[in-house]
Amino acid sequence: MKVCLIHSPGAGQGDTSKEQLIALLGKHGYQARYLTTDDDWKTRFEDGTEMVVVAGGDGTVKRVALELAGRNLPMAVLPLGTANNIAGALGSVGELEPLVASFGSCRRVRIVPGAAHGPWGKKHFIEGVGFGLFARTMREADEASSSDDERARGRAAKLRQDLERLLAHTRTHPASHAEIWLDNKRVEGDFLLVAVLSIPSVGPRLELAPGKDAADDVFHVALVPTWHREELESHLEDRTDQRNSRLETIVRTARSVKARWFGPDVHIDDDVWPKDREDMQDIEPPIEVDIEATENGIIALAPGARRRAFEKDKSA
Structure with missing residues (x-):
């Protein structure tokens, strides 16, 4: 062949x-x-x-x-x-x-693939669209990845470092308000992160939607509200120390998602928006995003x- x-x-x-x-x-x-x-x-x-x-x-x-x-x-x-x-x-x-x-x-x-329509225009994704904690962590990881020390790390060491960075942010990251429509069903609250997923895991292998099948065109939407902070911390501590642990999250399903996010941090797959940190001060919330599956x-x-x-x- x-x-x-x-x-x-x-x-x-x-x-x-x-x-x-x-x-x-x-x-x-x-x-x-x-x-x-x-x-x-x-x-x-x-x-x-x-x-x-x-x-x-x-x-x-x-x-x-x-x-x-x-x-x-x-x-x-x-x-x-x-x-x-x-x-x-x-x-x-x-x-x-x-x-x-x-x-x-x-x-x-x-x-x-999914498509996310927002202030950036239209972007396609394979993994998912996220708001909050992950986007902040990705931004800092991207900034650190340009250093020689970072490039010299092996895969296991890099994965552990990413988990440690995410854990540190989980302890201090402020929640943001969100209004989300899942096939026109409204959800509202304050969240550490919201993730609209096409596959089960994102970031440093964090399995937010364990029931998601990659061949399913229905999105799984993982919600981590403020009162789940300690549970997420505990899970990340277990992962960092290489202990088996399963993270329980609130997961909803939808074929289309509309979100109004009242925070500064968004990512589409591994692309953080806005790309430059200095542009964050120009963002006027809410950030409005429409997400749908493509044909x-x-x-x-x-x-x-x-x-x-x-x-x-x-x-x-």
């Missing part, structure tokens, strides 16, 4: 090479055309390509997935990033060898059962 391999060489520790990936795919009968995320890969899918294999983290997977939306070209994921939330939603976790070996027989699912789906290989998939992942 002829495949297009799109590789993010710097994902994780950058310890999986071009040669290793091509050899692994070749061992299982896949003839790979290699491209990196630095190449102009969007215009270089050749006629005859039967599958796209993405080797990287969530950011790379998202970019490729959105480019494949509406095409009859399946995508397989080899998880090389830190959190690998999209790969986890597909059950594509663990060692690379058995994952590639499963490509020929595993089920295929249709992922439906063009993405065909993705789902090698394993998603449920508790991360428990099997020994790569980080």
Whole structure:
């Protein structure tokens, strides 16, 4: 089978090479055309390509997935990033060898991207749209990631650092008021975070919507009100210390979501809005966002059962 391999060489520790990936795919009968995320890969899918294999983290997977939306070209994921939330939603976790070996027989699912309409215009997403705590933490993580010390960290150390950063913010982050319409049913309150999710987990593998199936076009909306602060803190402490813990959140479902957020922090997948911290002072609340599913789906290989998939992942 002829495949297009799109590789993010710097994902994780950058310890999986071009040669290793091509050899692994070749061992299982896949003839790979290699491209990196630095190449102009969007215009270089050749006629005859039967599958796209993405080797990287969530950011790379998202970019490729959105480019494949509406095409009859399946995508397989080899998880090389830190959190690998999209790969986890597909059950594509663990060692690379058995994952590639499963490509020929595993089920295929249709992922439906979402679209978020707001002050930024229209943006598509694979993971979700979030308000509050996560967006603040993502902003600081992005600012820290440019340092040499940060880049030198391995995946496990980076994941732990992200959890520690989120825990520190959870202890002090002020709640914001929100008005949310879930298929026209109104919810209102003060929340640490609100997350409209297309997959079960976001951020540092925080499973806010454990019942979410990536192939389901219904959003799961996780709500963390102020009175859940201590429970979230306890869960993050357990995760930081590598203790098994399950976070109980308020989860509602909806096919369309409208939100009025009276705080400054929003993210669409791993993109924080506003991008520049100094622009935050110009935001006049509420931030109004309309979220809906799109029509063009993405065909993705789902090698394993998603449920508790991360428990099997020994790569980080």
